[in-house]
Amino acid sequence: MRYLTAGESHGPQLTTIIEGLPAGLLLASEDINKHLTRRQKGYGRGRRMQIETDQAQIQSGIRHGKTLGSPVALVVENKDWKHWTKIMGAESLSEDEAEEVKRKVTRPRPGHADLNGGIKYGHRDMRNVLERSSARETTVRVAAGAVAQKLLEELGINVSCHVKEIGGVRANTDDLHSVEEIRRRAENSEVRCVDPEASEKMKEAIDLAKKKGDTIGGVVEVVIEGVPAGVGSYVHYDRKLDAKIAAAIMSINAFKGVEFGMGFEMAKRFGSQVHDEIAWSEESGYTRKTNRLGGFEGGMTTGMPIVVRGVMKPIPTLYKPLESVDIETKQPFTASIERSDSCAVPAAAVVAEAVVAWEVAAALVEQFESDRMDHFIHRINDYRDYAKGF
Numbered sequence: 001m002r003y004l005t006a007g008e009s010h011g012p013q014l015t016t017i018i019e020g021l022p023a024g025l026l027l028a029s030e031d032i033n034k035h036l037t038r039r040q041k042g043y044g045r046g047r048r049m050q051i052e053t054d055q056a057q058i059q060s061g062i063r064h065g066k067t068l069g070s071p072v073a074l075v076v077e078n079k080d081w082k083h084w085t086k087i088m089g090a091e092s093l094s095e096d097e098a099e100e101v102k103r104k105v106t107r108p109r110p111g112h113a114d115l116n117g118g119i120k121y122g123h124r125d126m127r128n129v130l131e132r133s134s135a136r137e138t139t140v141r142v143a144a145g146a147v148a149q150k151l152l153e154e155l156g157i158n159v160s161c162h163v164k165e166i167g168g169v170r171a172n173t174d175d176l177h178s179v180e181e182i183r184r185r186a187e188n189s190e191v192r193c194v195d196p197e198a199s200e201k202m203k204e205a206i207d208l209a210k211k212k213g214d215t216i217g218g219v220v221e222v223v224i225e226g227v228p229a230g231v232g233s234y235v236h237y238d239r240k241l242d243a244k245i246a247a248a249i250m251s252i253n254a255f256k257g258v259e260f261g262m263g264f265e266m267a268k269r270f271g272s273q274v275h276d277e278i279a280w281s282e283e284s285g286y287t288r289k290t291n292r293l294g295g296f297e298g299g300m301t302t303g304m305p306i307v308v309r310g311v312m313k314p315i316p317t318l319y320k321p322l323e324s325v326d327i328e329t330k331q332p333f334t335a336s337i338e339r340s341d342s343c344a345v346p347a348a349a350v351v352a353e354a355v356v357a358w359e360v361a362a363a364l365v366e367q368f369e370s371d372r373m374d375h376f377i378h379r380i381n382d383y384r385d386y387a388k389g390f
């Protein structure tokens, strides 16, 4: 299974094409739109989110509510496009017209793709870089992830996300017991945090950063329950599922680190305090007494919940601007700002959920390959029985 995305931040629309989905998966627009709405929420976002109401239009691959086995194309309109039709138009302009309408960017923003992308592609108008490097693209990644989540649901696999930390405020998650509970509690918080006390403190931290003309980042966690043991592989570097998930998290704009289970804390512990002891019972088959490794050994799932976290750096566009250089004059300047998020960690958690769900669904489709959803479900259930008695 694979997907591509296309679209600029202020262009007419974003598109994703998903290929390799089994036929017969029940899929309605609402299954996708509910996740698009979740991504738009979150304390700390800027004015752009008040303009957009993200909704997926199903363009192909689905008929009467079921996938056909052919490519699924999904489109999300940019409502902001109407303010940018001339600036972002595809037709060529005369030089005079171009000067007038292009909103040329010659001042690269520190922390963005502007300067490196300009150098790489030879774009002296760095709008040609920022339009595609913008996290607006994560809208359709969430759409693709929503389709993956629908497939996982059919297999009894549940995915959730929550915000673990914002601006140094950490959530207490000691009393979390299930994906269901994470979902319920995180959805009730404006910062997608399961700890109500920490939620309030996170909001205060966002307010303070905003007041100072600054931004803050944080840590998000994705938890997936119900994946059988042995998904992924140890035989080759590019078949390790934990590595694919890590790459997917790192591919989200502004993400700078990934950890599984106990994560970087492992560096401080003895092996006896890190590895998870193995147990077996008639009812559950093989389990682990703890889940400190976060559901992976040897690039394969252990059957325990997958627990992965990613760290998001503070948003680079600051109202208290940083210094940069104008590429035309080579003179220093401090950037001027129109609008930006001050914290997008709650939104990014939904993106992380989507990209991890995608990797798990793609690994299952690869391993239990079938063109039909009913056969696919049978194969996985047979495998579950086999693994239990192994």
Ligand SMILES: Cc1cc2nc3c(=O)[nH]c(=O)nc-3n(C[C@H](O)[C@H](O)[C@H](O)COP(=O)(O)O)c2cc1C
Residues within 6 Å of the ligand: 046, 111, 112, 113, 133, 134, 135, 138, 252, 253, 254, 255, 313, 315, 316, 317, 339, 340, 341, 342, 344, 347, 348, 351
């Ligand atoms: C959901 C989301 C919203 C974002 N919103 C903004 C924003 O409003 N302003 C901004 O400067 N960066 C924003 N970013 C971060 C930039 O897109 C990102 O830092 C930039 O593309 C450079 O990529 P890198 O940080 O991965 O190196 C956002 C990221 C995410 C995931």
Ligand SMILES: C=C(O[C@@H]1CC(C(=O)O)=C[C@@H](OP(=O)(O)O)[C@H]1O)C(=O)O
Residues within 6 Å of the ligand: 009, 046, 047, 048, 049, 052, 133, 134, 135, 136, 139, 253, 339, 340, 341
């Ligand atoms: C549009 C989204 O996020 C955008 C991501 C983004 C960036 O630089 O990454 C910059 C801002 O865009 P704009 O300059 O148009 O306000 C955010 O609003 C979105 O999440 O849907």
